[in-house]
Amino acid sequence: MKHTARPVVRTGALAAAAALALTACAGEDEPTTSGDGEELTPVTLQLQWVAQAQFAGYYAALDQGFYEDAGLDVTIQEAGTDTVPIDVLAAGDADYAISWVPKVLGSIEQGAEVTNVAQVFERSGTLQVAMADSGIEGPEDLAGKNVGSWGYGNEWELFAGMQQAGLDTSEDITLVQQAFDMNGFLAGDIDAAQAMTYNEYAQVLETVNPDTGELYQPEDLTVIDWNEVGTAMLQDAVWADATRLADDEAYAETTVDFIKASLQGWAYARDNAQEAADIVTAAGSTLGTSHQLWQTNETNKLIWPSTSGIGTINADQWQQTVDIAMNTQNETGATIITSEPPETAYTNEYVEQALAELTDEGVDVMGEDFAPIDVTLNEGGE
Numbered sequence: 001m002k003h004t005a006r007p008v009v010r011t012g013a014l015a016a017a018a019a020l021a022l023t024a025c026a027g028e029d030e031p032t033t034s035g036d037g038e039e040l041t042p043v044t045l046q047l048q049w050v051a052q053a054q055f056a057g058y059y060a061a062l063d064q065g066f067y068e069d070a071g072l073d074v075t076i077q078e079a080g081t082d083t084v085p086i087d088v089l090a091a092g093d094a095d096y097a098i099s100w101v102p103k104v105l106g107s108i109e110q111g112a113e114v115t116n117v118a119q120v121f122e123r124s125g126t127l128q129v130a131m132a133d134s135g136i137e138g139p140e141d142l143a144g145k146n147v148g149s150w151g152y153g154n155e156w157e158l159f160a161g162m163q164q165a166g167l168d169t170s171e172d173i174t175l176v177q178q179a180f181d182m183n184g185f186l187a188g189d190i191d192a193a194q195a196m197t198y199n200e201y202a203q204v205l206e207t208v209n210p211d212t213g214e215l216y217q218p219e220d221l222t223v224i225d226w227n228e229v230g231t232a233m234l235q236d237a238v239w240a241d242a243t244r245l246a247d248d249e250a251y252a253e254t255t256v257d258f259i260k261a262s263l264q265g266w267a268y269a270r271d272n273a274q275e276a277a278d279i280v281t282a283a284g285s286t287l288g289t290s291h292q293l294w295q296t297n298e299t300n301k302l303i304w305p306s307t308s309g310i311g312t313i314n315a316d317q318w319q320q321t322v323d324i325a326m327n328t329q330n331e332t333g334a335t336i337i338t339s340e341p342p343e344t345a346y347t348n349e350y351v352e353q354a355l356a357e358l359t360d361e362g363v364d365v366m367g368e369d370f371a372p373i374d375v376t377l378n379e380g381g382e
Contacts, residue, residue, distance in 0.1 A: 032073040040073035041254055046085045046094035050078045051285040053269075053295035054198060054236070055098065056276040057120070061265025063279045070257040076283075086112055089239055095251075096258060101234035101318075102336055103153040105325050108345055109337045113242040116346035118259045118311035118354075119318075120266065121302045124232035126157050127201055128224040129185065130192040136222055139229060140165040148178035148185060148193035156336060158194065160231035160328040161224065175331050182207075192224070198298035202291055206381045215379060233321040235302070238262065238311070242344045252350070260354035263310050267363055270300050273373055291381025297372050304367035311351040318346060 032040045047055050058076055061067050067074040077094060079085060085097035086107045097114075104114060128147070130136035136145065139161040147162075149155040162169050169175070176190050182203045185193035195201040201223070209216045226232040238259060244251040269276035277292040285292060308314055325336035355365050 034068050034071075038071065040068065040071055041250075041257075042073045042075070043067075043096070043254065043258055044075045044077055044094045045258075046077050046083075046088045046097040047079050048083075048085045048098050048100070048236075050080070051076075051280060051283045052199075052287055053277055053280045053285070053292050054299055056269040056280050056296050056299060057266030058098075058262055059265070059280050059283050060268045060272075060276050061261045063282075064265065064268055066261040066264045066268075067258075070261040072254070072257060072261065074258075074261075086114055086239060089114055089241060092241075095241070095254075097239045098236055099239055100153070101237055101321050102156050102325050104237075104239060105322065105341055105345070106153070106336045108341050109339070113344070114239045115242040115245060115344055116237045116313060117240045117245075117255055117349075118238040118262070118351045119234055119313040119346075120238060120262075120311055121234070121236040121299075122306060122310075122314070122317070123302045124157060124226050124235055125197045125298065125302050126154070126226055126232075126235075127195045127197060128158060128161075128192045128226075129182075129195045129201060129204065130222050130224075132220050132222050134191055134222065136192050136224070138165065139224060140167070142192055143167055143172045145173060145191040146176050146189065147173045148176045148190040150178050150180060150194050153336075154194065155330055156324060156328055157226040157231050157233050159330050160233075160324045161226055161229045163328060164229070164231060169329075169331060170333075195223075197301070198295040202294045202298075202377060202381065205377050206288075206291065206379055208379060215377065231324060232317075233324055234313075234317055237313075240350075245347075245350075255350045256353045256357075259311060259351050260357055263351075263354060263365065264358060264363055266303060266310060267358075267365070267367075269296060270304050270367055270370060273297055273300065288378070288381030290376060290378040294375045294377055294381075297375050300370065301372055304370035306366050309351075309355045309365045310367070311355065313346045313348055313351075 034040055045058060062074055085099045086104050088094045089097040090112045135141060142162055149158055159169055178184055178194055182193055182200050184190040186207060204216050207216055240255050273296045277296045281292055303310055329335055358365050
């Protein structure tokens with residue numbers, strides 16, 4: 001599958017001109033070295049979208065030198081609408097990829113040999129947003145409504161929530177194909193729209209309410225939070241090549257180093273939200289200043305405080321995701337998977353090593369005292 005070239009950000013002053021897989025031939029390029037002259041291992045990380053604070057921890061790890069300190073020369077490779085991160089990883093065009101667990105479970109059942117090695121987001125960031133006067137408080141209230149869904153593998157929590165509430169999703173709602181924005185919702189064409197806490201929800205709050213002449217406020221809206229409903233599914237995770245983990249000792253060791261530095265980046269973003277937002281902006285994100293900070297703050301809420309240490313795959317949350325993936329039908333009657341995924345679908349082996357090293361170095365991997373900051377959104381997110 002051909003993928004459109006996307007902007008990349010690299011670390012290392014003597015970085016080679018192109019990203020190389022760990023096992024690929026270096027060709028005629030000089031090896032990348034650190035400021036101390038140490039040779040660095042080239043690593044490519046495939047994001048699941050463009051540069052934005054959803055990925056603040058990785059950009060912070062790059063900017064703050066955590067990857068270089070771990071002996072890595074990291075390329076962060078952005079995605080676009082035609083990019084499937086797991087396909088890029090499986091094709092050997094990246095060493096690690098960020099993707100939602102439900103989407104990858106389907107790829108695994110279709111033959112992709114990949115492993116979740118760090119579950120960075122512990123909570124789901126997906127909401128269903130309605131106007132406060134709509135009468136929509138929970139999934140049962142979606143009956144008879146125009147319900148927005150992006151589709152493309154983003155719909156499963158919504159369908160699980162509606163089916164849990166006893167709705168016949170083929171008859172009880174009108175499903176609206178929603179664009180990746182809130183325009184249909186704001187125009188009144190969608191009664192309840194999909195939104196990420198860190199993106200589309202903020203888009204509404206950055207918009208002037210025509211009834212008041214002021215920006216929309218949270219009290220103007222109601223939200224269905226799938227974490228509270230009980231149909232949340234695991235989202236952003238770090239995926240690695242399962243075959244290389246089993247067969248390539250150097251890749252396995254690099255995986256620990258990469259996870260460690262990435263989690264250190266996320267701890268930095270937790271403790272320095274404004275600085276992390278600024279780093280992502282400097283990396284090329286086109287989001288407005290207030291939106292970028294909002295996104296950093298909301299992303300932090302999906303990670304901190306951590307139940308078992310950032311990046312740990314909790315068995316109960318994994319199983320809930322798998323159960324929904326096996327038993328929830330979308331509007332076509334399809335499920336994500338038809339059987340339990342293989343044991344290689346996830347492992348805590350590498351993240352546990354990384355967490356142990358970070359703890360020994362005094363890095364707070366639990367974030368028990370985390371408190372989100374107050375962010376004031378401006379019109380248009382500026």
